[in-house]
Amino acid sequence: MPSDLIRLDALNAMSAADFAASLGPVFENAPWVAQQAAAARPFASLTDLHKAMLDAIGALPPEALLGFLRGHPRLSAETLRRGTTAESTVEQTALGLDALDADLSAQLERLNAAYEARFGYPFILAVRKASLATLFATFERRLAASPEAERAEALAEISAISWMRLLDRVRAAPTGSVSTHVLDTVRAAPAGGLGVELWRREGDGAMTRILAFVTNDDGACDGALLDGGALCAGTYEWRYDTPTYFARHGYSTPARAYLGKVRVAFTVWNPEEHFHVPLLLSPGAYTTYRGS
Amino acid sequence: MPSDLIRLDALNAMSAADFAASLGPVFENAPWVAQQAAAARPFASLTDLHKAMLDAIGALPPEALLGFLRGHPRLSAETLRRGTTAESTVEQTALGLDALDADLSAQLERLNAAYEARFGYPFILAVRKASLATLFATFERRLAASPEAERAEALAEISAISWMRLLDRVRAAPTGSVSTHVLDTVRAAPAGGLGVELWRREGDGAMTRILAFVTNDDGACDGALLDGGALCAGTYEWRYDTPTYFARHGYSTPARAYLGKVRVAFTVWNPEEHFHVPLLLSPGAYTTYRGS
């Protein structure tokens, strides 16, 4: 989390012009969104700020909405060659659109042309969290959608793009945290004494261990984790030392345990939320889900 | 899988003396086990061969069984310094018993002394698949067990140790394989078109990708995997490209998928068996288990 992020209280206190200047590029070629949102201050959270910006778009009449959608750049090497906004350049380059081989490039152009002919505006995707596989899989599906359903999808992507751009600029409210809870389904009781680690994927793809603890008698950790502003958006992984736990309880001979260490990868896309990840564990099966 | 492994048909055909010489060290300081098993040939599988060897031990009268258990070396740095069988030296060294710090070494000695005083024979553990954490966790638990339960555990460990030593010497029958099967619980239907990879942990701890495929309409792969003798004992990991699958089906905006790529680590300890690993998948949860 860069230390130069704007604080919410600073955003709430600055002039409307400064506010609009700070958040102008959050929506592509639509600085008016930030200008309108300035009037809805103060915001208690980034979530509320984002909602106010989306409300401004939701209030557009159909023609203006179409113009707004058309203000987004096509996803293509050609867009990068011609130049686009700084944000889109970074995002499209990260996806590798500047280095597609000829086949993929031609396939992308065919999809772009078909999409624009069908819907009247460019295909919009939050590419920073996408891979090329995701791009093409999503593109094929959405090309076949109805105009109404597709407009809803395009707006959902714009919501995702603008949210990530907000996270680049403003410090989230310190309301988020993570937790886990392990239930031993052999004994129908919490799994205490289980070694747990939390890892985070860094920008270069490497995983860094950021926490390690042993579950308490309730199968959880004592207190909240990564709370008070420590939680950042990104990809995380819980790692559970299940072989040692099984050995301690005599559930399986260490040499013949079926399950290896259990890993659960999850994405924190809103660091103002709580991400609770339970694990239901037995020697022959496990289940994980997003709890609440 | 080393190419110099003995073939089962060669073992079945050789002289009893050669058979006993080949498999003598499989049970610690008990070459008579291999000698007796020679008479039960031919064996259709390593599993059958191992069972014949265990049956020989199971037939021991109580006093002889105690002597057999006492023939196992204590797990300790001292054992390594004094010298023990080649097999035990490799195994105990791999666990790091030659390099314990003073505290752990003293703790281990205390546990060894308490265990031997209580049960009359050394603590036996299949250390090759254990970590120090597993060693100590298991030791504490088993020290508190009843003599009968503990003897059963010691024999289970001897079964595991001898099995691994057999795998070092003899080529398994080509009956094993692996498979996976993915069910999409949103649609209550197989998850076709999902990218899947199979990775294997190498001796140095690195992971190597050994297979990649896309699930067919039944959510599985076409044909058996790693069959015909290709499956080795070891640790494997299925990796499922769930984000792309969710994006294709519109289950989640790629930028806001909760689940990352799903990984399921499992251990193949008997390469003559089939390891079937189903995955029940939805955007908010997944379950995996050992199927059949």
Add this chain to the structure above:
Amino acid sequence: MPSDLIRLDALNAMSAADFAASLGPVFENAPWVAQQAAAARPFASLTDLHKAMLDAIGALPPEALLGFLRGHPRLSAETLRRGTTAESTVEQTALGLDALDADLSAQLERLNAAYEARFGYPFILAVRKASLATLFATFERRLAASPEAERAEALAEISAISWMRLLDRVRAAPTGSVSTHVLDTVRAAPAGGLGVELWRREGDGAMTRILAFVTNDDGACDGALLDGGALCAGTYEWRYDTPTYFARHGYSTPARAYLGKVRVAFTVWNPEEHFHVPLLLSPGAYTTYRGS
């Protein structure tokens, strides 16, 4: 399954006029659907026959499709008073639309009026499998849908209605069956020796036990169940004698088992399909899903 159902081979062999007469009421006020489908004979299954009929509707131009949708009766007491097709009379009466109290009746009329004003055709729902709670919950949701999404839902309901009417008239191909498979996740192995029963809900709501068996070593039954034409559409329930299984394996003292007998209710809406219902079982948890 009434014995006077028409057989598929009889349908395939009869004159086009007889075919159309037999299946005319399957689509409401649209006997032309059956007439067109007659030309696509022979059909190997009811599933194929139904698909041919739906294809005829799918080929309608927009105006004709709207007319077809408008041919469906409003769901209301008024429709029943005025009279409608025999099929709709039975279906709406079964739901209780002839006996709504004044409040619900008024609520339904408001919903009907709002729906028809918004979409231009009556609200269509396969009411035979619905309850009043389902009716109102679905109505509110669909009233808020987009015209395109709602037309797709209306057609899905017509598909469901016509399918049930087909099942009333024609004997399904004998390709369906049911099965179950129980995995013991404590031992990571199939749950053999478990008592299982299959119950079916009769027309009067009572449950009848139709099968009972003990799982084999693979945690399943020997052979297929309800195959060869014995499977009918309807609601079924698997009942597993888990307390006895847990007691036999010593997983829980019978007096202190957390789980009671496990019941899994499922609906067979296409008796030409196979319904496989696995159960993953441990003393503290269970998971069931539609397998394949």
Add this chain to the structure above:
Amino acid sequence: MPSDLIRLDALNAMSAADFAASLGPVFENAPWVAQQAAAARPFASLTDLHKAMLDAIGALPPEALLGFLRGHPRLSAETLRRGTTAESTVEQTALGLDALDADLSAQLERLNAAYEARFGYPFILAVRKASLATLFATFERRLAASPEAERAEALAEISAISWMRLLDRVRAAPTGSVSTHVLDTVRAAPAGGLGVELWRREGDGAMTRILAFVTNDDGACDGALLDGGALCAGTYEWRYDTPTYFARHGYSTPARAYLGKVRVAFTVWNPEEHFHVPLLLSPGAYTTYRGS
């Protein structure tokens, strides 16, 4: 819950002689257990009281323990004919031991004789919650156990028997309650607006609905359920109106939902505990477990 149960505070306040008289029959033919426990008063809960009684048994030297075990009556029709304690008469009769057919009776006698020859005391089982199937399944398994393991099982059954007899006499502390929590794994979010009922099995086997509510936005109910002393030991069943929930969210056409209403049966054997039952729900699968 009979209104004439003794209150814990009354038990704590009465004379040691009255205490011993009140609880004398809780352990079969061992009134001294209650006499000893009187000295450990006051008890904050039935759980604590029971623990004090079990501690008295745990302190017995081996010979005295064997005598205590031998004080239990054989499970058989003969025992009932000859007469035994009032409690055992009720319990064995409820299981149907007075009305076994000749084959089962002979089988039971063979098992009893084999067991007593092997272990030196009668087979002890908490029969009130057992069925004949459970009785025989458990008997076969325990007959094959080691003496140590079997003594532990016999004591566990005595714990269960005496616990049920305590529940017949003393009102539990009002610390228990039940709850449920439903997660929608399609949306990775709580399942709000889901109809839930709680049913209880009455003495005659009939089910009575005791609670009905609709889940709040967190997928749970507001406040605790059956708290403040309302929770009794017994068998309960959660029933979830999943078809209506799926219809409201458009997950499945009501006519083609795979899952029927979900039922989860569970046993409250300690009404001073909290029983939390989560449900993870999607159209194609569900998972339930004992939470905490």
